[in-house]
Amino acid sequence: MRPNYVLGGRYRITKSLGEGGMANVYLAHDLILDRDVSVKLLRLDLRDDPHTIKRFQREGLAATELVHPNIVSVYDVGEENGMQYMVMEYVKGMDLKAYIKQHFPIPYQEVINIMEQVLSAVAVAHAHNIIHRDLKPQNILIDDKGVAKITDFGIAVAMSENALTQTNTVLGSVHYLSPEQARGGMATKKSDIYSLGIILYELLTGTVPFKGETAISIAIKHFQSEIPSVREFDPRIPQALENVVLKATAKKPADRYETVSDMASDLETSLSPRRASEPKFVPAPDVDDGETKVLDKSALNSEASLKKPQPDEKSTPKPKKRRRRHRRLYVLLGLAALLLAMIGLAFWLGRPQMVTVPDVSGLTVTEAQRKLSNSHLDMGTVKKQSSPDIEKNLVIKTSPEAQETARKNAKIKLYVSTGPRMVKIGNYVGQSYTRAAALLRAKGVTVRRQNESSNEVSVGSVMQQSIENGQRINPKKTTVTLTVSAGQRQLQLADLIGKKKSQIQQYATRESLNISFKYKYDNENKDVAIDQNPGAGSTVKEGSTVVVTLSRGKKPDSNSAPKVEDFNVEVNIPFQANDSSGSNKQSSNSGVNIVQIYIRDHDHDYGTVYKQLTIAQDTQVTIPFAVASGKNGGYKILRDGKVILSDNNVTKNSH
Structure with missing residues (x-):
């Protein structure tokens, strides 16, 4: 298997780690989860054996069930071009x-x-x-x-x-x-x-x-x-x-x-x-399969007769010699008893003195050493290991454990916490939620999704993350929330007919809609809506334009009314990009301009906003004017609160 070969479209081979009796092992890099793995490929001479292949696949899948810190994890089992492979945790x-x-x-x-x-x-x-x-x-x-x-x-x-x-x-x-x-x-x-x-x-x-x-x-x-x-x-x-x-x-x-x-x-x-005095282990002997043999009574009597001394008919008893033998026997027995007592006493006095190991969990190494010393014990080696519960640099446990007995002045091993296993958070803004969540979950992090509408960020992409890039967290205690774009928000239009102009403008601002006003003589009071397009109840996207027709009031007599000319003015509004460099967070308003248009003509004055819109690029707008004969109109255009365009002498022929 050559270096840089991508196995399964995912695992890039880096180098060979070794060859075995059944498989060859390679170091590879997981391109999706961005981590090193080891890849085991079944040997060439075994790839044509269907029984071996079946076993390889079945046992590999079974091994994925074994989740344990002392078992090399199996991540994946697959086949490519007849090559059976297994992807496992890389152990350095x-x-x-x-x-x-x-x-x-x-x-x-x-x-x-x-x-x-x-x-x-x-x-x-x-x-x-x-x-x-x-x-x-x-x-x-x-x-x-x-x-x-x-x-x-x-x-x-x-x-x-x-x-x-x-x-x-x-x-x-x-x-x-x-x-x-x-x-x-x-x-x-x-x-x-x-x-x-x-x-x-x-x-x-x-x-x-x-x-x-x-x-x-x-x-x-x-x-x-x-x-x-x-x-x-x-x-x-x-x-x-x-x-x-x-x-x-x-x-x-x-x-x-x-x-x-x-x-x-x-x-x-x-x-x-x-x-310490345990005897050597000896396996139980094989049991005889035959029947139990019992000696008959005559055999027992015969055996007993061989052991029993027979009296000498010709000899005569010698009671004095017998008594002397008895006295010597008693003296020997007494000496033996005394010797056994002395040996027992020596053993008792020479036995190792035992003490109880104190509980030093939660203490610093210095405090633990002092407590062990007070119990006539010495501190042995110190082993560092992570702990989700014990703070960094505090003792987790000892070996032997607390309350067990140990020889006086024995060395007690300490296990000291390095704190919880910490995970470094990357920058996931702009990535798809699926990939970002997979990367975090592979590190043991709990991920929560929060949807938010956006006109600028594509659907499914991360807009914001609750933990900043580069921070380290305890994955068992901290949840990372990813704010994900749900695309443009949709809403149902309210019934605007009969509403005043100021009310309609407030509604448009609240719902992020663009309102274009038209005017028409009507029996309704001036600046009251008499028509809207789209109609009430229609579903529109956030940022859409709604045309509302307002009443100019009753039409005056033709003789007394000034002649009003209607015409349109085209205006180009330039877009200005926001500077958001150095930030890992992105909101739904970054990268856009908020624009307000004010006009002055027969129907409007600069006191109220004629139109508000959100732009993400240079945008051309059409402004309708109604200007009485001999009069002029005007407009002001504000971008993010600052006037960027204005003209106070607008006539039909000036544009």
Whole structure:
């Protein structure tokens, strides 16, 4: 797979991360969610096997159900040009095999911490009835923060079915293969437990228990040879910790832990001083299938007669010697009792002194150290981790936990909060709501949509965001509201007939309508509406023009009335762009001009607005005038409250 190839129209291949027995892995970039991912492609020699392909797809889809911080997330499963691929979380770090090689010897508590993460992940998989079947250090990743993540749940079944025919794969997997799998039997949840026991063995010793020239020779050792003792490799390892290895790797599944959770519980207390004298784990012996054998009475009498001393008929009793023997016996018994008492006293006096771990959660590191010191305990390593509940730089918990017992002067590990996981907010104004919401939800942010009408912003685009670009938020406590354009608002026209001019102008301003007035002599009072177009009840968009005819009053006598000439004047109104640079917010009024037109003629004066309109570009308007003979008219045009055009000598012939 070459670099820059875009898989599925979405995942741009960056480089190769490695090759495995079943698939090749690449680093890629998700072009939609803008994040790095790892892409696993089924190997060429397996792409024509329909059974393997079916398993790959089914198990990959099943793995998408496994949501756990210690499991590599599977985001997508698909096919392109016959290539079966799986898209997963990209973990920046190394696999556990390399980690052991680089960090061995690993402190016992760190070994337990790693195993507890792995066990927690496998427990979730088992709860979904998914068996990994190929647990090994190469399938466990350790990121740069020390978090363990299991991978390859998606193709575990396919791998187990092909492992014995692929030398490279099986040499990596057979070291961790359970006896029942080595015999060709079906893998169960207890098969995973066996593999986990081998991984624990390798963490403690730096090597695998069985080695050989061929995969078959190693597999035979799994069901014939006993697991070597980890305490022979390192006598300091507590017996309780070795017992976890022995019980997990018992040859018979019945002798192993019932569940992964049982193994985790046993491992958690394996370093406890209370288990210091624990005996070595020995699997239960096989039960004899034959009947119980009972010795008859004569045999019992015969056996008893062999043990009972017979009197010597020729000898004579010697009571003095017998009494001396009795006295020596009593003296020896007394000395033995005294010796046992002294040993018991020495053990009692030499036993480790135990103290209770205090609760230091919610304290600073300094305060926690002081409280531990008051309880005769020392502060151990400090591990940072995020917490949605505990403030930054305060203690979350300890290991061992509060109220548990620990050896006096033991080192107690502190887990200190880095605060909640914070998410950086980008600039989503101008993007489609669908894309912006997807980007935010991928980061765990709750998104709320709020619609708002707009004449300038296209439908579905983000106009405004509640959190500014560059801010960091706690996604569990903060909701991001995106204001989205719903396009131009529509409304039903009111009945304007009978309304006064001033009332109509107020209505037009309130509903963002443009009103064009015409005049006509009528019996109604002057400046009262006698007609409108469109009519009452019509649906119009915000910003539309409504023509309203006003009454001039009763027509005067033709002899006394001055001659009024009607004519139109064309005026170009220039648009002025607003300066909105540096802002992440956009309102429904940005990028537009509010324009008012005042006219003076036979029917109007400068006291009231003739027309108000909203423009987003240079706009030409037609102004109707009614000017009496020998008189002139005038107009003033205001843009955002400032006069930009005016003419106080308007006549029919002047324009």
